Amino acid sequence: MQVTVERHDTYTEVRGEGRLNMAAAPKLKDVISSEISAGSRQIVVDLSATEFMDSSGLGALIGCLKMARQAGGDLRISQVPPQVLMVLQLTSMDRVLTPYPDSASAFSRA
C-alpha cells in the first residue's frame, strides 16, 4: 500500500492506495503516528483508493483513531468504498468511524 500525506489548513489528509491488510497496517500507523507527533490533530483518511481492508487494516484504523483522540484530536474517514464500508458495518465500527463523502467536509461541521 502506498500512503501519502497532504497537509491542509485545518486538517491533514492521509491517502492509502492499495490493500489495507496485515502487511500495510504498520505503515499506515507509522505515517499517522508521525503526523500526530508533528502536531496534526484533525486527520482524515481518504479511502477512495483502498481496494480492500481486512481485520488487521481495521485494527490499524481504530488504533490511529485512538492515537488521535489521545492527543486531543480526531480521525475521520472519507470516500469509503463498499467493501471497507461493509467491514465497518459488520463490526459496528461505522458508529465510531463515521464515513464522510469527502475529506474537506469531514471536519467542516465539527
Next chain:
Amino acid sequence: MAPPSSTRHALVVEDDDDIRSLLVHTLNREGFTVSEAPSGTRAVELVQTLDPELITLDVQLPGLDGLEVCRQLREYSNAYVVMISARSTEIDKLAGLEAGADDYLSKPFSTRELRARVAALFRRPRDLVTDSTELERAVEVQRGLLPEASPDLPGYEVAASFRPSQAVGGDLYDWHVSSGQLHVILADVMGKGMGAAMIAAAVRSAFRTVGNMPGLTSAFNHAAQSLGGALESSDSYATVFKVRLNPANGRFSYVDAGHGIAAIVGPDGSTRRLEPGGPPVGLWVEVPWVAQRADLNPGESLILVSDGVLDAVGDLEGTFTAMSQAVLAHRTVQDVADHLARLAQDDPEHDDVTAVVVHRHPDVPGKDHR
C-alpha cells in the same frame, strides 16, 4: 495444516524482468518451486501466504524498498533471505544484514556464486528444524482445542469445518453442553499465524470459564472484560459470535460482537439474518454487549461463518445465498460446513476460514431421531 513437504519454495523479488527470469531459472534448476514478485508490496503479501524457505530480494524496488520488505517479513518469516543489489558498499551490506538478510550479493552477480551461497545457507539448517517441530506441535495443540464430535444432544447435530490460511490460525470454534444448554462460539482473532492462534486459545478459555454463569449478557461481558486488557496490550482484537441454546424449544440467546455473518437457514433454503450487534472484543470498549434472542425451529440450521468466507464470496448477500445453496445441496451437516469452508479454497491469499452449522432435526422437538 500443510505437511512438511520435500519441495523447497523460493520467492524471487525483483522488478527487472530479465534478472527475475534469470533468478527463477537458476533456482528452478536447484530444485526450488519458485514464485515471483515484481514489487515489495507484492512480496510481503506472498511471503505471508506462501511461506517460502528462501527469498532473493532486490534492494532497489519501486515503492516499498528491499530493506523495508526485509524488516516487515522478518516479523513472521524465518526464510533465508539473500539480498541482491547494485549497491555494494560496506554500509549497504551492513544495512541489509541488519534488516534481517542472511547474505548479500552485489550486482552483477554470477549464478554460480548464487547457487553456492544458497547451498551454503541450506547446509546449516539452523533453527528451521526447531521451528517446524514447534509449528507441528502448535498445529496439534490448536487441533486439540477444537471439539471433536457433535455434542450428545438429542434432536440436534453440530458440525464445523476449519481451514487456516497458515499452519495455525486465528479462527476458533467451540461447543459444549453445560447445565442442559448448548454453548457454541465462533471467534476470529485479527491477523493470521502463530500470534493469532495464541490469542484464539485465550479467547476460547475465557468464554469456557463463564459457561455456567447465568445470563448470557453478563457472562459475555465478564469474559470480554477479562480478555480486553490482554487483547489491547497485544494490539489485537477478536470478533465473537456466542450462542446459548435451550434444546427443549430451540430458543437461543446470542451476542454478536463485531462478527456479523450469521443466519438461520430453513430446509427450503430461506434465510433469516441475525443482525450484528456490537463492536469486536478488545477493539473499542465503551458500551457493554447485550444478548439478543432468536429461535431455531425444527428443520432449520443456524450457520456461522468467518469473514474468510465473506472475502472469498465478495459480498454479504452472496454469502447468505451460499449458505442457502449449501443447505439445499447437501444432506449431512458436515457436508454443509465443508461446502462453505471450501468456497475460499481458490483464493491463494485467503484468510482463515471457518463454518459452523447447528442443525435442529425436523419433526417433534426434544426426541432423539438418531
